[in-house]
Every structure is written in C-alpha cells, then in structure tokens.
Amino acid sequence: MDEQDDVTTFMALPAPEAADGAPFDRCLADVVQVLGLDAVRQPGTDDGLWGHRVRQALREACERDTAFPEESFEVLLRAAVYDANPSFNRWFVEAALNAFGRGRVRSRLIGYLQAGTGAERAGAARAWYWTALSLDHPRLRAVSPAGDRQEPDxxxxxxxxxxxxxxxxxxxxxxxxxxxxxxxxxxxxxxxxxxxxxxxxxxxxxxxxxxxxxxxxxxxxxxxxx
Known part of the structure; x- marks a missing residue:
C-alpha cells in the first residue's frame, strides 16, 4: 500500500454561520478587566489584533506566579466558548484548567452543552477538545480555596x-x-x-x-x- 493511502486528510471545520463577534469582544474585555491584563483596547484596533493581544497577555500571566480570582473562572470559560477560532480558544481553556482544575472546567462545558444557546453549545464543543491538555503551569493557581485545584488530576x-x-x-x-x-x-x-x-x-x-x-x-x- 502506498504511504499516502494511510494519510487521513480532514476538512477544516467551517466558520460558524452568521457569527456575531460582539459577544466575544465583551468576553475579551471581561478577561482583561478581571485579570488586570495589560491589553487595553486602543481606538482603531481591529478585532483580530486585539484578540491576539489579550491571548498573548493571558499566556504571559500563566507563566508568572499568578493567582486568578474566583470570578475569572466563568470569564475564562465564556471567552473559550465564544471564541470562534478552534485553535486560539485554547489559551482560555488552558488558563482555566491550570488554575481551577480539569474536573471543574469539564463540568462547566457540559453545562454549556446541555443548557446554553446554540452558539454556546457549539463553542463548548470546540473548547472541549483542549481540556485534554496537560497541566503545565504549576505557578498558576486560584485565589479561592473552593476553586483551587486540590484533587489529583x-x-x-x-x-x-x-x-x-x-x-x-x-x-x-x-x-x-x-x-x-x-x-x-x-x-x-x-x-x-x-x-x-x-x-x-x-x-x-x-x-x-x-x-x-x-x-x-x-x-x-x-x-x-x-
């Protein structure tokens, strides 16, 4: 058998139909505010560039000795769900996983899948893929004991x-x-x-x-x- 016969090529996931970027913009603003990120949107900055800056600032926060407040859990998960890019949504999921634990993140995504709007159900499925990531940011933690990752991964x-x-x-x-x-x-x-x-x-x-x-x-x- 030719080696090329073993290669599986998948079609790219189509972009959401009639996607509305306004909810994701609000999610980005909430992430910046709640986590105090240095990614304030400047006048004239296009949506894609601002989203990139927020994700970059979030990645940098994950590398530091950082304590995420309890309210950041829902803020991060909403951003992950409303980010229509199935690759870039990773950064919101990864931050939540490392601060709050795999079980809590997965439970919340199941809630979105079962009871969210259509956009939220689709977004939860896109975000779920990244919940299998390893927890590689040991310096990241949650402020609230209730949100802290205590159970074995x-x-x-x-x-x-x-x-x-x-x-x-x-x-x-x-x-x-x-x-x-x-x-x-x-x-x-x-x-x-x-x-x-x-x-x-x-x-x-x-x-x-x-x-x-x-x-x-x-x-x-x-x-x-x-």
Missing amino acids: DDAVGVREWHEAALREFVANEDPDVRRCILPGLPLRPSAFPAELHPLVEEAVAIARSHPDEYLRHRVEHQVRG
Whole structure:
C-alpha cells in the first residue's frame, strides 16, 4: 500500500454561520478587566489584533506566579466558548484548567452543552477538545480555596458524561454549527456507550451520512472507518 493511502486528510471545520463577534469582544474585555491584563483596547484596533493581544497577555500571566480570582473562572470559560477560532480558544481553556482544575472546567462545558444557546453549545464543543491538555503551569493557581485545584488530576474525569451528552445533543439539535463542532470529538463506536444508547449511535451516523452539509458527510466516514 502506498504511504499516502494511510494519510487521513480532514476538512477544516467551517466558520460558524452568521457569527456575531460582539459577544466575544465583551468576553475579551471581561478577561482583561478581571485579570488586570495589560491589553487595553486602543481606538482603531481591529478585532483580530486585539484578540491576539489579550491571548498573548493571558499566556504571559500563566507563566508568572499568578493567582486568578474566583470570578475569572466563568470569564475564562465564556471567552473559550465564544471564541470562534478552534485553535486560539485554547489559551482560555488552558488558563482555566491550570488554575481551577480539569474536573471543574469539564463540568462547566457540559453545562454549556446541555443548557446554553446554540452558539454556546457549539463553542463548548470546540473548547472541549483542549481540556485534554496537560497541566503545565504549576505557578498558576486560584485565589479561592473552593476553586483551587486540590484533587489529583484525572484525564478521564467527565469524559463519559461529555460523550453521552454530546451524542444526545448531536441527534436532537438540528443546528448545523452545533453538529459540526460536536462530531469530531464524538466516538461513533457502540462499545463507547452503554447498551441503551447504541441506537442513538446508529442514528447519529445515519444523520451525518445523509446530511446536506459536506463537512458532516466527510467527517463521519473517516470516524466510522477509524
């Protein structure tokens, strides 16, 4: 077999339909204010450049001996959820993971997936990908004892709950943005779920295969074969 036959090329995740950047701008402003970052927006600064400055300032804060206040937990998670870029949202997730712990971050994202707006459900699925990052910022901590990371880090915490919630959401939610964001992280093997959810796995595969959206049709075939 030619080596090129082993290479799987995935389509890029499409940008959200009719994306509104205003909520993310407010999230950036909240991150700057709550964490006291040196990233105040100057008049005339375009959205992309300001977002880059905020993320850079946040990364620098994570490298210092920094204590994040309790209110920063929700501020960081909202920024991660509303950041439409599935790569750059990493920095908000990583900061929250290191300050507040994997279990708390994953639990909150599950809450967004189950009870958020359409944009929040899609954003939670994009952000979830980064919750598997290793915790590499030991100097970063939370001020509140309730938010401090005391429990041993567990890579598996919340994964089963996420997969089951994501499967139900994929089948029930007809929003194409939500389905596109959920599918890459959704195992499509019945063995990954309890027996009572096996019919939903089959339904999810059928929905993706017959969907008018090219990304869903492309992605499901790679995942079913994998």
